[in-house]
Amino acid sequence: MRQPSYAEAVRLLLMSDTHLPKRAKALPDALLAELPHADVAFHAGDWVDTATLDLLESRCRRLIGVYGNNDGPELRARLPEVAYAELDGLRFGAVHETGPAQGREARCAARFPDLDVLVFGHSHIPWDTTAPTGLRLLNPGSPTDRRRQPHCTYMTATVTDGRLTDVTLHRLPPR
Structure with missing residues (x-):
């Protein structure tokens, strides 16, 4: 699998x-259809089946994933609870659950003081905020289970010269 070159945008x-x-x-x-265009894909947990992990590992240039509360022993054996990566000078983390929405920014900033961006899941609710410390918190929602949200969603973003840009929430058509 080709590792992305970070001389250009990630x-x-x-x-x-x-x-x-x-x-x-x-x-x-x-x-x-987005997979071939991504240098790095994040999955913030609750895969439920190993086939999805196998599929993404085979199609992604680089995959950063964690297990979630609905993931069984096979996935937990293959994935960490928290994952870390540095991409073009930005320090990323991924975790499934961050707790209730109220106080999330302060709680995550205290738990992950060395990160610039934290990707998380669990709620199925898209989230894009920045803690007072500068930590950017991103939840892409769910591409398959909208729950009480109007749409299933995922996100794309770009890292250029150590900056996170072009963060976009994509709404998927109803299934």
Whole structure:
């Protein structure tokens, strides 16, 4: 698998809470079409099946993933609870659960003081905020299980010259 060159912009694809095959039979075509364009893909847990991990490992240039509360022993054996990566000078972390929305920024800034960006999941609710410390918190929602949200979602972003830019929430068409 080719490792991305960081001389140019690093294109990111962020997803979480795929819950396959419980909530959907497969990842949405629009999300799969983004994979070849991403230098790094994040999955913030609740895969539920190992087939999704196998698929993303085979199609992603670089995959950063963690297990979630619905992931069993096979996934927990292959994935960490928290993952870390440095991309073009930005320090990233991924974790599944961050607790209640109220106080999230302060709680995550205290737990992850050395990060610039934290990708998380669990709630299925898209989230994009910045803590007073500068920590950017991103939850891409779920591409397969919208729960009480109007749309299934995922995110893309770009890292250029040590800055996170072009953070975009993508709404998927109804299934």
